[in-house]
Amino acid sequence: MDGLLPELEVLRKDFPILSRTLADGFPLVYLDSANTSQKPQVVIDAMVDHLERHNANVARAMHQIGAESSAAFEEARDKVATFLNAPSRDEVIFTKNASEGLNLVANTLAWAKGELSVGEGDEIVITEMEHHSNIVPWQLLAERTGARLRWFGLTEDGALDLSNIDDLLNERTKVVSLTWVSNMLGTVNPVRQIADRAHQVGALVVVDAAQAVPQMPVDVVASGADFVGFTGHKVTGPTGIGVLWGRRQVLEQLPPFLGGGEMIATVAMERSTYADIPHKFEAGTPPIVEAVGLGVAVDYLSAIGMDNVKAHEQAITGYALEGLASIGGLRVLGPRTVGNGGERGGAISFEIEGIHPHDVSQVLDSRGIAVRAGHHCAKPAHKRFGVQSSTRASSYLYTTPAEIDALVDGLEYTKKYFRMS
Amino acid sequence: MDGLLPELEVLRKDFPILSRTLADGFPLVYLDSANTSQKPQVVIDAMVDHLERHNANVARAMHQIGAESSAAFEEARDKVATFLNAPSRDEVIFTKNASEGLNLVANTLAWAKGELSVGEGDEIVITEMEHHSNIVPWQLLAERTGARLRWFGLTEDGALDLSNIDDLLNERTKVVSLTWVSNMLGTVNPVRQIADRAHQVGALVVVDAAQAVPQMPVDVVASGADFVGFTGHKVTGPTGIGVLWGRRQVLEQLPPFLGGGEMIATVAMERSTYADIPHKFEAGTPPIVEAVGLGVAVDYLSAIGMDNVKAHEQAITGYALEGLASIGGLRVLGPRTVGNGGERGGAISFEIEGIHPHDVSQVLDSRGIAVRAGHHCAKPAHKRFGVQSSTRASSYLYTTPAEIDALVDGLEYTKKYFRMS
Amino acid sequence: MTTQNLDSLYQEIILDHYKNPLHAGLREPFEAEVHHVNPTCGDEVTLRVHLSGSDDRAVIDDVSYDAEGCSISQAATSVMSDLVIGKTVPEALALHEQFLDMMQGRGGVEPDEEALEDGVAFAGVAKFPARVKCALLSWMAWKDATSRIIGELGNKEQP
């Protein structure tokens, strides 16, 4: 199969959990990477080394282990900046997850004054395929400021319906926030094109790259966005850390988000002044050991090469789409092929006639195959396709064709189990 | 010495970093535990085991490793609830650190309607000894709602000046937020007394227990507070996690904080409804492996016994105060004795005539002794005592009398180095 | 999880109720209608309750519903409605309590077949913590609807 990572079996050994055996002796077939990715040993080891030998608080501690810890933490910021091709390390803000990054933007806009302020008569534009984490913050912003929330609809194929873009993006539009890659449909959106249009009408552009950064090379400048957010646990890093990249000029204009230690310049009881970016947006003790893990994770991905990761994902996804197409009564929600440009995310959501996704995933699980069943935090997109929930298989750089075969076999077995074939 | 933990040398072996040797062969003497605590092997091992064998996203994943991960995560919530004597596990909210918990309260109050709403004419009361993380959120709330920020002053001994309590707590008071134990002065505040007074005037009571939970048994109900927050990394747990406990009735009345996955009941493009507590306040993927670590950390502390930890801290702190008193030109900021009730936190901030805290800590560091120099995120309290910064030594359950001796010797050496004696 | 276990989850009785649900559809008359969701998976039920009176000795004349969900939640709705229709509210509450005990017993509670009838088929579900919620969704909805008609119920809370 073209595009697969070379020596996949060797690479899989980097991930301890992949050698686990589950109930009844079935090996783990992990097809839930869009939910969270597994962690390579180097990431775990780096975290252990930090906790066992270099643990100290950062910035404020000036002793030797404090200096080691601060250097490790800030080095992680450098690594992430390089990974994203960010113009400046100061534009890389560590958050607790992707959701916090999106909320950070929505929240500070609620309090922003001047040019950036959002209020009655203004419009916020999202899309119908967003993860709840890129819907609810904007609903709250709209509700709290009196602005109006609007959205791009979806075509039958699971692409954004851009037919009314001229109506949606207008001089009232203050923010456009959209996902780069859908976590449910696998659609890859034309982020640059939309960003350019949004900028023409003077709107800010926020890109939820939670599913993009794990799967493809991401260049924040080339994306055209003002903000790009992702989450550590989906890029082979730990939970407890996310990243929000923002353009310096915009970040500097925004008021602070959370208040506390590290984000201040000086504090008096009457009044405080705030630190420069990125610290202005990082209140309290940051996720230190998590940043260390994330830094190693992006290095791990870079060593493999994000182009190669993308090619692998495309190959596996294409193979999976073929396999699924062979199953009677199975409908894929979203693009059914990888397409010419190789532009399709690795998440494949589907339904099987007459069997509820819960039941599908339960039977698969009894054979060691881990998929997700439910609305995948994308209820509106499910509603758009007339379903309440779906089963989702999602691959990553460690996924093998044999695992896809196990999935397809498992689905045939499921149909037999429920007497649907 | 009375009160020390038995077999301290054995206990110290639980903490890998404590056997580190620094530059010039000096062993690490870690006296910066108020900044962050060191981690025992059991905590590190539990995190590694989770990452290597049970890593999966929680709640949303229903496969076997998802169930394991969810169970481990929610079990951590049970452990924390038990540790705090919380009436219900649902009242335990996982945040990213203590700062986020305090901001959560301040932020949701900014948007609260009805009884809890804060606005012009209302008053918020804090104290002059707060950590910046318990000052800035309330300054922002005051600024954004038009409420007035007021505060308790400090006595010469570093206690709260309660002489104007009748004026400060009045029918306009909506929130009283104070630290239980000062991270700079070591003062232990009469939280229950103030909470009762605050409740008499109908105010909410928020307690910053970031320094209390590590050092003494904390019973959230007995505290009289409505909210109690602390941070994982100071209780031998990892960074990236904090806890906010809140009374169910109040939590249920508050609007949501951050929006996103996990905190919803149902989402439509037009409108969403929110999950019940605690999930309502936990948007996005939570700090999973961090919760696992924190759960083991509080179990570790419970196994030692928080009463015993407290007795140890009091003994070491008393011994340190004696040692410091023997140094000419040294002034302790805050209570100079442990007092009868054994009520003094383990943080000891001091100044030495003619030598700047930076320089003190630098010389100590050259001998492997890690202390903190600066304002310790408590600038107003420093200002109150007419200093810009101080040196702070802070102990924890692994601190030995010999380490205190090393500190005292190191300080004498520092004075000689700068020809101050 | 063994295949045997999978079969203990998907008992024939459950699959039968799933394919041929009893009392399905929304009917009149009714005194209360509620809508409950399982936020993790999106399963939903709209449920109506019709009582013969409004005191707490009232008889349950009808339970009608429109439910979307997995086999477990659909079958549980069917079984629940069939169990409670014709009973008094206190009798139904007692059944709910027994059912809860069984579901929360992680497989260790011996159910009373006399009382729970087809409900005993759910004993195997108790061994799948992630699925327990599916089996309880419609019971919670029924209880909620009923308490809207006759006020707070004395039944023990689901934790």
Add this chain to the structure above:
Amino acid sequence: MTTQNLDSLYQEIILDHYKNPLHAGLREPFEAEVHHVNPTCGDEVTLRVHLSGSDDRAVIDDVSYDAEGCSISQAATSVMSDLVIGKTVPEALALHEQFLDMMQGRGGVEPDEEALEDGVAFAGVAKFPARVKCALLSWMAWKDATSRIIGELGNKEQP
């Protein structure tokens, strides 16, 4: 960090300037006054600059200050003011650049004693990353104040 290293940080010259700072105190006349802080440690400096003119060839007639901070930051303020007073703005900027290079070289940059005079004593500070900021605080303040008088300066930015 060896004792030798500690001595390389705390050079006699530094301790001398710390104990007997040159040009200390706030004086008139001045065209700009700034206040800078180091947020991590709280060190502060209020600094005034008096130039002979307002074009970019102006001579620095006076730098006066009120500073609170550690030995390194205090001594750096003393040395800086002594170095720049009497020089033209471009000359002082060139010195600032040299000083910056030395401080950011982690001990690997050989300083020009001719130009930096007592400033070379800070070469040892470069090996203590946490203290570099202390040595730069007043230079940043001077540059800020000067640019307020004569506009944007062409000097390279501190990263």
